[in-house]
Amino acid sequence: MNQSPATKIMVVEDETIVALDIQSRLRKFGYEVVAVCSSGEEALAQVPAVLPDLILMDIMLAGELDGIKTAEQIRSRYDLPVIFLTAYADEKTLQAAKLTEPYGYVLKPFEERELHSNIEMGLYRHKLEREIKESRQWFATTLKCIGDAVIATDEKGIVVFMNAVAQALTGWPESAAVGVELNAVFRIVNETTRQPAENPALRALREGVITGLANHTILLAQDGREFPIDDSAAPIRDERGNIIGVVLVFRDVSERKQAEDQIRRYNEQLEELVRVRTARLQQLERQRLENEKLAATGRMAARIAHEINNPLAGIKNSFLLIKDHVPRDHPDYEFVPRLEREIDRIAGIVQQMFTLYRPDRNMTKEYPASEAIRDVVALARSGAQEAGVTITVAIEQAGQARVNSEGTLRQVLFNLLRNAIEASARGSAIMVQAAARDGWLNLIVADQGCGIPEAIQSQVFEPFFTTKSGSATGGLGLGLSISKNLAEASGGAIRFESKQGLGTTFHILLPLAGSAPTRSEDN
Structure with a gap:
């Protein structure tokens, strides 16, 4: 069976007889005496060779090194337990011996039991101290090596330990921080308000609970750098539960914060993209429904127009025959021109219904836009004068407009001018x-009328939608629908903005002849 090796003891005694007596007693106790030295110098030379577990040292040694000085060097170099042997017990000698932190003090002459108990107690104490020291060293090394910053304080909030990460983040070297109040080393503020934030370590000391930082906390380093951090602090308690300090663990979350900000930006971009795509899909769906509605309405209108057109032609021819036989001095002749105007109006409505069904997208004719604009304005001025409304014109290099048919520009502009006159008050x-710009003819018609209510603005281009049903002028609600159809058939577009009480502005885009127009934000 394996036995534990005997405890190795060195004896340092300058009296030979005493040294031999001690050696004999130690062997009796089962210890191994690895060296007997008569001077401090000899003992220092022998220690690294024999590495004893404990040293019995006479205080009053001959030579330059007495027992106290020899014990000091052995403790600082080898951390070995020393028990003093002396026949002197004066206060001065005791105080000098205490400074070397001996593990025992045996007065000569001594009893075997006293010597044995001091040796065993010294060995046990040294073993415990070494275990504690190794444990502390292990924890200290662990704290220094972990990736988080660690600061430990005493019960008063004074710094007693900092690892390398904490030193790097705070800008304080451990040698300068130890002994300084934590608030001076660990300075934190709110990221938004820049007001000092509550120190979690001091709160842990005060309340005896584990605490953490609030969000958006910034650490202010000694050198002026700033770090977003999060942390936690926990009280350190002794075996009785008393708080003897606090440990603060914190970390730089700059990279995490940047990643969170990046994810937030990506989410915002994704949400915006979804919003735009959704709006586009909704717009396409509205266009599809509008086109279906327009096509169905157009087909119905064409059938109705076809059915009306034949009898209308007979009515018109019959009227012309009757007209020629009614004398101008006849008392009812005043109804003749009225009847003729109404027949022509019905014919115009029928033509509009045909146009709504299928504008001819293949017929384009180039002609001076400025001339057509002036003609239409001149035609509309008579109605404007009757309504007490003035029309002003500004043409800037309108160029040649390529349009769906020869009358497209004229009809679109006339429809818009007629609506503007009807919506305008006297004196407005x-x-x-x-203007010609970027390959487009930009045409604007703006009035100072009552405006279009926001609730119905999305319906103004729908066929047969009208706000004039109760007015004297009436209306089928086809003018704007036909204008939009004609503009788009020409490769252009029409839009408007309107505010109640301020008026309405229509914008028409038609492609210019011989150009490749590009759409822009301005267009």
């Missing part, structure tokens, strides 16, 4: 502007 003005 209508502005017509035209």
Whole structure:
């Protein structure tokens, strides 16, 4: 069976007889005496060779090194337990011996039991101290090597330990921080308000609970750098539960915060993309429904127009025959021109219904836009004068407009001017502007009328939608629908903005002849 090796003891005694007596007693106790030295110098030379577990040292040694000085060097170099042997017990000698932190003090002459108990107690104490020291060293090394910053304080909030990460983040070297109040080393503020934040370590000391930082906390380093951090602090308690300090663990979360900000930006971009795509899909769905509605309405209108057109032609021819036989001095002749105007109006409505069904997208004719604009304005001025409304015109290099048919520009502009006149109050003005830019004819018709209510603005281009049903002028609600159809058939577009009480502005885009127009934000 294996036995534990005997405890090795060195004896340092300058009296030979005493040394031999001690050696004999130690062997009796089962210890191994590895060296007997008569001076401090000899003992220092022998220690690294024999590495004893404990040293019995006479205080009053001959030579330059007495027992106290020899014990000091052995403790600092080898951390070995020393028990003093002496025949002197004066206060001065005791105080000098205490400074070397001996593991025992045996007065000569001594009893075997006293010597044995001091040796065993010294060995046990040294073993415990070494275990504690190794444990502390292990924890200290662990704290220094972990990736988080660690600061430990005493019960008063004074720094007693900092690892390398904490030193790097705070800008304080451990040698300068130890002994300083934690608030001076660990300075934190709110990221938004820049007001000092409550120190979690001091709160842990005060309340005896584990605490953490609030969000958006910034650490202010000694050198002026700033770090977003999160942390926690926990009280350190002794075996009785008393708080003897606090440990603060914190980390730089700059990279995490940047990643969170990046994810947030990506989410915002994704949400915006979804919003735009959803709006586009909704717009396409509205266009599809509008086109289906327009196509169905157009087909119905064409059938109705076809059915009306034949009898209308007979009515018109019959009227012309009757007209020629009614004398101008006849008392009912005043109804003749009225009847003729109404027949022509019905014919115009029928033509509009045909146009709504299928504008001819293949027929394009180039002609001076400025000339057509002036013609239409001149035609509309008579109605404007009757309504007490003025029309102003501004044309800037309108160029040649490529349009769906020869009358497209004229019809679109006339429809818009007629609506503007009907919506305008006496004394107001209508502005017509035209300019050539980026391959487009930009035509603007703006009035100072009552405006279009926001609730119905999305319906103004729908066929048969009208706000004039109760007015004297009436209306089928086809003018704007036909205008939009004609503009888009020409490769252009029409839009408007309107505010109640301020008026309405229509924008028409038609492609210019011989150009490749590009759409822009301005267009």
